[in-house]
Amino acid sequence: MNIRIGQGIDFHRLETGLDLWLGGVKIPSEKGCIAHSDGDVLLHALCDAMLGASGLRDIGFHFPDTDKKYKNIDSKILLKNTFDLIRQKGFRVINIDCTICLEKPKISTFIEDMKKAISAIVETEPDNVAVKATTTEKLGFTGREEGVVALAVVLLSK
Ligand SMILES: [Zn+2]
Numbered sequence: 001m002n003i004r005i006g007q008g009i010d011f012h013r014l015e016t017g018l019d020l021w022l023g024g025v026k027i028p029s030e031k032g033c034i035a036h037s038d039g040d041v042l043l044h045a046l047c048d049a050m051l052g053a054s055g056l057r058d059i060g061f062h063f064p065d066t067d068k069k070y071k072n073i074d075s076k077i078l079l080k081n082t083f084d085l086i087r088q089k090g091f092r093v094i095n096i097d098c099t100i101c102l103e104k105p106k107i108s109t110f111i112e113d114m115k116k117a118i119s120a121i122v123e124t125e126p127d128n129v130a131v132k133a134t135t136t137e138k139l140g141f142t143g144r145e146e147g148v149v150a151l152a153v154v155l156l157s158k
Helices: 041-053 075-088 108-121
Strands: 003-017 020-022 026-028 032-033 091-099 129-134 147-157
Touching: 003 041, 020 032, 020 041, 026 108, 041 075, 041 091, 041 108, 041 147, 075 108, 108 129
Parallel strands: 091 129
Antiparallel strands: 003 032, 003 147, 020 026, 091 147
């Protein structure tokens, strides 16, 4: 069996009055991500991990933020398009492990919904998708609530 690992990371600035989308789920929050798309930092990191694992460049290459077609796009569509690309190369998802780093709001009650949303798109079981949350203990840009970071690792098989 051909097994491939991939990692992805994404950052977005936060601004008051914008929607906050994480892992395909809208989270009640004072601040949301500034982005060309809906700013779902977790799904963007996951797309990059999947593209990396299958040797297919990165999210900016496939879905450029200069293209009007992707303005305010639901990042679940970007994940679906990414999944279609890796499937065309014969890959399927073994498991996904993600971490979101932000100061607030607390997102633990939304983790199960994120696992369901992601697993449905990449055609695996929710148990194969882990989403973890942490803070930087008020240090740095995430600690000052200026931004959010997400990291994702994926294992694919062919
Ligand atoms: Zn992004």
